[in-house]
Amino acid sequence: MRNRRGYILLELVLGAAITCAMSTALFQLAVAAQSALAVQGDAADQQQRLRVATAALRHDLMMAGAGPARGARAGPLIDVLPPVIPARIGAMNPDPELTARTDRISIVFVPESRSQTTLRSGMAGSASPLAIEESSAGCVAGTTCDFAVGDRALIYDASGAVGAYEIFTVAAVDPARALIAPSAPLHRAYAAGARVSIVAIRTYYLDPAGKRLMVYDGDRSDLPLVDHVADMRVAYVADGPTGLLTTAQLADGPVIGESPSRFDGDLLRVRRVRVTLRLQGDSSSASVGDLEGTIEVSPPNMAVR
Amino acid sequence: MRTPWSDRGAALIMALMITSLVGALAASLVFVVVTESRVGRNQQAGETGAYAAAAGVERLIGELRRLPSWQMVPSSSSAAATFNDGRPVPSLADGTPLDLTRLAADRQAASDAFYPNGPNRPVWRLYAHAPLTRITSSDLRLALPYVVVWVADDSDEADGDPSRDSNGVILVRAEAFGTRGGRRGIEATLAASVVRDEAGLPLRSTVAVVVLREAR
Numbered sequence: 234m235r236n237r238r239g240y241i242l243l244e245l246v247l248g249a250a251i252t253c254a255m256s257t258a259l260f261q262l263a264v265a266a267q268s269a270l271a272v273q274g275d276a277a278d279q280q281q282r283l284r285v286a287t288a289a290l291r292h293d294l295m296m297a298g299a300g301p302a303r304g305a306r307a308g309p310l311i312d313v314l315p316p317v318i319p320a321r322i323g324a325m326n327p328d329p330e331l332t333a334r335t336d337r338i339s340i341v342f343v344p345e346s347r348s349q350t351t352l353r354s355g356m357a358g359s360a361s362p363l364a365i366e367e368s369s370a371g372c373v374a375g376t377t378c379d380f381a382v383g384d385r386a387l388i389y390d391a392s393g394a395v396g397a398y399e400i401f402t403v404a405a406v407d408p409a410r411a412l413i414a415p416s417a418p419l420h421r422a423y424a425a426g427a428r429v430s431i432v433a434i435r436t437y438y439l440d441p442a443g444k445r446l447m448v449y450d451g452d453r454s455d456l457p458l459v460d461h462v463a464d465m466r467v468a469y470v471a472d473g474p475t476g477l478l479t480t481a482q483l484a485d486g487p488v489i490g491e492s493p494s495r496f497d498g499d500l501l502r503v504r505r506v507r508v509t510l511r512l513q514g515d516s517s518s519a520s521v522g523d524l525e526g527t528i529e530v531s532p533p534n535m536a537v538r
Numbered sequence: 539m540r541t542p543w544s545d546r547g548a549a550l551i552m553a554l555m556i557t558s559l560v561g562a563l564a565a566s567l568v569f570v571v572v573t574e575s576r577v578g579r580n581q582q583a584g585e586t587g588a589y590a591a592a593a594g595v596e597r598l599i600g601e602l603r604r605l606p607s608w609q610m611v612p613s614s615s616s617a618a619a620t621f622n623d624g625r626p627v628p629s630l631a632d633g634t635p636l637d638l639t640r641l642a643a644d645r646q647a648a649s650d651a652f653y654p655n656g657p658n659r660p661v662w663r664l665y666a667h668a669p670l671t672r673i674t675s676s677d678l679r680l681a682l683p684y685v686v687v688w689v690a691d692d693s694d695e696a697d698g699d700p701s702r703d704s705n706g707v708i709l710v711r712a713e714a715f716g717t718r719g720g721r722r723g724i725e726a727t728l729a730a731s732v733v734r735d736e737a738g739l740p741l742r743s744t745v746a747v748v749v750l751r752e753a754r
Contacts, residue, residue: 259556273567277574284581295752302727302749303694309749345725345751347652370693373654533592533750
């Protein structure tokens with residue numbers, strides 16, 4: 234009769250071998266599934282970051298060049314200044330005038346607001362406060378047209394001369410006398426009727442050290458938008474046979490405007506902007522390759538009709 | 539005789555454990571994929587909506603170009619628009635009804651909150667509403683957005699009559715409604731303009747876009 238009170242060595246070895254084989258197969262399956270899951274998650278995250286970046290860029294490019302909607306000389310900004318600039322502009326670390334780089338773009342537009350008016354009287358000097366017209370459409374008397382301390386504002390000549398503009402920060406408002414004071418003297422005195430509007434600036438640029446796409450508001454906010462950005466390229470397309478404008482063409486003149494806001498005249502011919510972003514996967518997952526996406530936008534406020 | 543260390547049923551437990559593990563991993567993968575495809579679809583729907591709203595504005599511009607005068611545009615009935623589908627209660631691609639009366643009231647309330655009270659404050663009127671397929675005259679069978687276009691007289695005038703244009707400038711708002719609550723809008727200020735020849739003689743009337751903004 235067979236003794237069932239214990240295992241023989243062969244049974245133990247076979248049992249151990251089968252257990253090892255099954256465990257190995259199971260662990261391999263688990264590791265493969267886990268890495269697939271991690272890669273899938275990383276790929277999804279990569280696509281989401283690209284979506285966030287392109288959605289922000291597309292929205293701001295669609296707004297590029299939108300000017301005041303009410304009052305005399307309402308209309309697109311392209312009659313006065315270039316709405317897209319291949320450089321960083323603003324109060325903090327701006328690029329020198331006439332810079333043209335492919336890894337950054339500044340977008341300028343007037344957002345919808347009540348802060349769209351004109352100068353009631355000419356400035357006595359470049360450091361004088363601005364006396365604004367409160368009877369402009371959309372403005373409410375006694376509110377300095379909703380201008381507030383810290384707002385970024387745009388002033389340009391009523392004559393419509395291209396390049397006669399400045400962007401400044403509002404340092405003080407006086408609702409009783411309908412005055413707003415810039416944080417620093419302007420570079421010239423503007424005459425009565427000059428347009429004054431709140432303005433939005435968005436500079437998108439690549440931070441190569443941190444591999445981040447940054448957004449700068451032209452004043453004090455300089456924040457990362459998405460991480461793991463390996464490359465950013467911006468191309469400018471003009472109307473007519475010229476087509477694609479090179480960075481050399483965007484910096485070689487003709488120079489328009491007055492310092493410190495001079496710009497290359499070719500920027501006024503830009504009708505389309507193409508932005509290409511290349512995003513890396515999360516560094517912990519080597520399996521995800523770079524993801525490249527391109528958007529091409531024809532800003533409606535820069536179109537010729 | 540049943541022994542205390544019987545291994546009967548161990549295979550079932552093992553099988554259940556493995557199935558649970560593999561099932562959990564598969565479920566996680568499916569969740570990621572489904573979420574990702576939903577996010578992608580929503581983004582695509584949002585962009586389609588933005589372009590649909592822009593198409594509404596463009597279609598209106600086309601109609602305005604043919605008008606000798608815009609005087610009555612701010613008070614015109616939606617029946618005047620050639621791309622209006624005329625349905626009193628339109629429905630979206632997924633069957634959701636669109637309450638045009640409530641939308642018009644919301645539009646007016648938002649406008650009133652922005653423009654100060656006065657005789658020239660814009661009064662919005664429904665100009666046209668139709669599916670994008672009708673606006674673009676396409677025969678696509680996709681779930682494309684439904685577009686609603688409102689017009690109003692601009693507030694720069696001093697004629698005290700918001701139902702009549704007297705300076706050749708009107709306000710337009712086009713909104714595109716997609717499925718699952720998707721909604722995108724565009725606002726524009728349009729001005730009547732005349733194209734002249736080299737001698738300054740009028741050739742034809744046209745429409746200038748003073749400003750065009752995405753509305754959120």
